[in-house]
Amino acid sequence: MRYYVQRVFQAIITFVGGLFLTYCLYRLMPGGPVQAIVARIVSRRVRQGRPVDAQEIGAQAERMTGINPEHGILEGFYNYVFNIVVYQDFGRSIGFSDPVFDVLFRAMPWSLFISGYGLLLGFTATVLVGTLMAWNEGTKTDSGLTVFVLTMNSIPYYVGAIFMLVIFGFEWGVLPTGGRFPQSAEPGFNAEFMIGVVSHGAMPILSTFILGFAAGSLGMRANTVRIMGSDYLRSAELRGLSTNRILTRYLARNAILPIYTGLVIGISAVFSSSVVTERIFQYPGVGWYMLEALELQDYPLVMGGFVFFAGLTVIAILIADLTYGLIDPRAGDAASRESF
Amino acid sequence: MAIGQPHQSTTDAETKDTILEVRDARVQFGMSRGQAWVLNDVDLDIYREEILAVVGESGSGKSMFASALLDAVEDPGVLSGNVTYYPEDTGTVSSDEIETFDASGSDSVDVLDLTQSELKRLRWEEISMVFQGAMNSFNPTMKILHHFHETIRAHNAVMEDRMDHVRDLFDSLHLDFDRVMKSYPHELSGGMKQRALIALALVLEPDVLVMDEPTAALDLLMQRSIISMLRNLRDEFGLTIVFITHDLSLVAGLADRIGVMYAFEFIEVGDPTSLLNDAAHPYTRALLRSLPSLTSDLDEMKPIAGSRPDPVNIPTGCSYHPRCPISDDRCEIEDPELVDVDDENEHKAACFYTDQARTELEYTLHDESMEDM
Numbered sequence: 001m002r003y004y005v006q007r008v009f010q011a012i013i014t015f016v017g018g019l020f021l022t023y024c025l026y027r028l029m030p031g032g033p034v035q036a037i038v039a040r041i042v043s044r045r046v047r048q049g050r051p052v053d054a055q056e057i058g059a060q061a062e063r064m065t066g067i068n069p070e071h072g073i074l075e076g077f078y079n080y081v082f083n084i085v086v087y088q089d090f091g092r093s094i095g096f097s098d099p100v101f102d103v104l105f106r107a108m109p110w111s112l113f114i115s116g117y118g119l120l121l122g123f124t125a126t127v128l129v130g131t132l133m134a135w136n137e138g139t140k141t142d143s144g145l146t147v148f149v150l151t152m153n154s155i156p157y158y159v160g161a162i163f164m165l166v167i168f169g170f171e172w173g174v175l176p177t178g179g180r181f182p183q184s185a186e187p188g189f190n191a192e193f194m195i196g197v198v199s200h201g202a203m204p205i206l207s208t209f210i211l212g213f214a215a216g217s218l219g220m221r222a223n224t225v226r227i228m229g230s231d232y233l234r235s236a237e238l239r240g241l242s243t244n245r246i247l248t249r250y251l252a253r254n255a256i257l258p259i260y261t262g263l264v265i266g267i268s269a270v271f272s273s274s275v276v277t278e279r280i281f282q283y284p285g286v287g288w289y290m291l292e293a294l295e296l297q298d299y300p301l302v303m304g305g306f307v308f309f310a311g312l313t314v315i316a317i318l319i320a321d322l323t324y325g326l327i328d329p330r331a332g333d334a335a336s337r338e339s340f
Numbered sequence: 341m342a343i344g345q346p347h348q349s350t351t352d353a354e355t356k357d358t359i360l361e362v363r364d365a366r367v368q369f370g371m372s373r374g375q376a377w378v379l380n381d382v383d384l385d386i387y388r389e390e391i392l393a394v395v396g397e398s399g400s401g402k403s404m405f406a407s408a409l410l411d412a413v414e415d416p417g418v419l420s421g422n423v424t425y426y427p428e429d430t431g432t433v434s435s436d437e438i439e440t441f442d443a444s445g446s447d448s449v450d451v452l453d454l455t456q457s458e459l460k461r462l463r464w465e466e467i468s469m470v471f472q473g474a475m476n477s478f479n480p481t482m483k484i485l486h487h488f489h490e491t492i493r494a495h496n497a498v499m500e501d502r503m504d505h506v507r508d509l510f511d512s513l514h515l516d517f518d519r520v521m522k523s524y525p526h527e528l529s530g531g532m533k534q535r536a537l538i539a540l541a542l543v544l545e546p547d548v549l550v551m552d553e554p555t556a557a558l559d560l561l562m563q564r565s566i567i568s569m570l571r572n573l574r575d576e577f578g579l580t581i582v583f584i585t586h587d588l589s590l591v592a593g594l595a596d597r598i599g600v601m602y603a604f605e606f607i608e609v610g611d612p613t614s615l616l617n618d619a620a621h622p623y624t625r626a627l628l629r630s631l632p633s634l635t636s637d638l639d640e641m642k643p644i645a646g647s648r649p650d651p652v653n654i655p656t657g658c659s660y661h662p663r664c665p666i667s668d669d670r671c672e673i674e675d676p677e678l679v680d681v682d683d684e685n686e687h688k689a690a691c692f693y694t695d696q697a698r699t700e701l702e703y704t705l706h707d708e709s710m711e712d713m
Contacts, residue, residue, distance in 0.1 A: 230476060232477050232479050239463070239464055239491045250479055329481055329524045330481075
């Protein structure tokens with residue numbers, strides 16, 4: 001139990017620490033958000049010939065960025081976190097003139113949709129392809145798949161994704177090249193909308209999945225080969241257990257252990273890479289808004305995006321920490337288990 | 341060729357009843373250097389309810405012999421020859437629970453000629469095995485209990501009956517049923533794991549238990565206590581035990597018969613008393629002389645000169661002749677067969693010059709367990 005409490009506290013500290021560093025950068029950047037906005041307002045007023053009132057402009061900048069220029073970094077950070085925790089107030093997006101929380105919250109399900117399915121397919125492929133390679137160790141299937149996996153692994157993601165976009169989207173025109181669903185469709189429980197969602201999501205999902213499972217499956221292959229030579233597998237075969245049980249309970253289960261942590265932490269990598277994915281496929285998710293915000297110098301939105309990704313990373317690592325004991329009884333909670 | 345005709349020889353006024361008959365068993369591996377024979381024309385009868393110890397140096401074919409008994413030689417090894425299993429007339433396993441083998445009416449089973457499903461029944465229900473390296477014979481992510489459950493389920497046996505039997509086994513093996521069953525393998529000591537593994541091998545009440553170096557990784561005390569438990573198990577459950585080991589002194593007090601392997605075949609078989617006190621084969625004598633002991637002079641302990649034969653290139657004639665001090669031209673050409681050396685007991689050796697070996701090659705037994713014999 002102590003272990004779990006410790007892990008949760010560690011995660012919270014990591015998250016707050018990360019947030020603080022990001023916030024410092026956000027504040028200290030030359031030409032940072034407040035200065036940028038103040039400068040913009042000043043120049044506009046000068047152009048329009050209106051009086052330049054420092055106090056008023058400061059207040060306006062604060063409204064737009066959620067930062068009071070009078071406050072120091074520590075005090076500002078405290079206020080920023082306080083607003084998030086108490087009011088879920090991440091400030092107001094400049095570019096989309098909506099609260100940051102609303103913008104991100106609307107985009108989040110879509111990001112979760114494509115990243116989640118990409119991950120799910122990726123994990124499954126990692127395990128299946130790795131096991132398949134090990135099962136046929138040394139045969140043509142094995143070397144063929146190894147070549148395929150290594151090739152896929154060597155193609156930079158954005159190149160592969162753009163290639164897919166060109167082939168499926170523009171050359172063959174079988175899949176849409178942007179958006180989350182067809183414009184004509186009415187969001188809801190109808191066929192057009194749902195098919196539209198799937199076909200729009202297909203390319204982002206497939207690209208993450210095909211280009212993503214490579215390294216893991218080689219690790220899976222190595223583990224599986226090792227376990228296939230183990231005494232307990234031979235003993236299980238002689239005891240007459242079904243092939244099915246041996247494959248799942250003996251082989252796959254034990255082979256997944258060493259790569260499990262990597263897979264779970266990979267969750268955060270996939271979500272972060274959605275910045276690139278969503279940009280290439282013009283898919284307005286959290287990643288797409290984040291990049292858009294950077295270009296528009298929409299600092300509150302960028303900061304909100306950071307919070308989102310930092311949170312996901314910390315949660316992924318926490319999940320890996322907390323669940324490892326469930327899949328490998330040897331890890332467990334060392335202090336509370338008997339050992340002889 | 342056959343050694344020990346069943347129903348023929350007697351040592352203690354009781355007729356020997358053969359349970360496993362091995363004839364011309366060969367295991368062959370294709371290697372880049374050529375064909376490797378890791379079991380070379382082995383003939384042996386194993387009697388019902390005996391404890392047969394198979395002794396030999398590492399790489400002498402002991403484990404291959406053990407695997408051959410269950411037709412479990414691992415790929416790419418190829419096993420040929422005959423292994424015949426004679427089930428008991430009245431099955432010890434109640435027939436309503438587990439299908440007995442001789443349902444077809446035949447009283448012998450050709451082990452190497454079984455279908456996959458028949459083989460699955462033979463293994464564990466009739467002939468069971470405890471592996472080398474008990475430490476790794478359990479799935480590390482599964483509780484001990486589930487190993488028993490899945491085995492019982494895989495053989496369609498009645499769960500309650502079998503688990504009751506396991507409780508008896510655990511009692512005989514001095515294991516705490518509740519605690520061991522709910523543990524993961526890594527939570528048990530080596531000796532506990534080893535005993536749990538023996539119980540797992542006996543869960544379906546097999547008639548034969550093949551143990552391949554079962555005590556290799558254990559300390560001396562645990563080895564001794566497992567040995568004494570084995571004898572109790574044999575008496576309690578009417579088991580036939582084939583015990584593979586490289587440690588002659590360990591099994592000296594346990595076995596009813598000892599078979600010595602050299603170069604992938606048996607070169608001497610006999611009851612412990614006569615085999616240990618008056619070994620007939622030069623190799624066995626050299627082996628006994630090389631045993632270290634606390635009380636003997638180091639000078640007396642002599643290693644066997646030369647090195648063990650290469651499985652790809654086994655010497656012609658008697659495979660021991662290059663290392664044998666009394667070998668002559670005949671040994672280089674002719675392969676000696678296992679023949680009786682004494683008339684009154686079943687002591688056999690594969691050597692032309694057993695009398696000469698017994699007079700010329702000296703050794704003294706120091707180990708206490710052997711002197712007790």
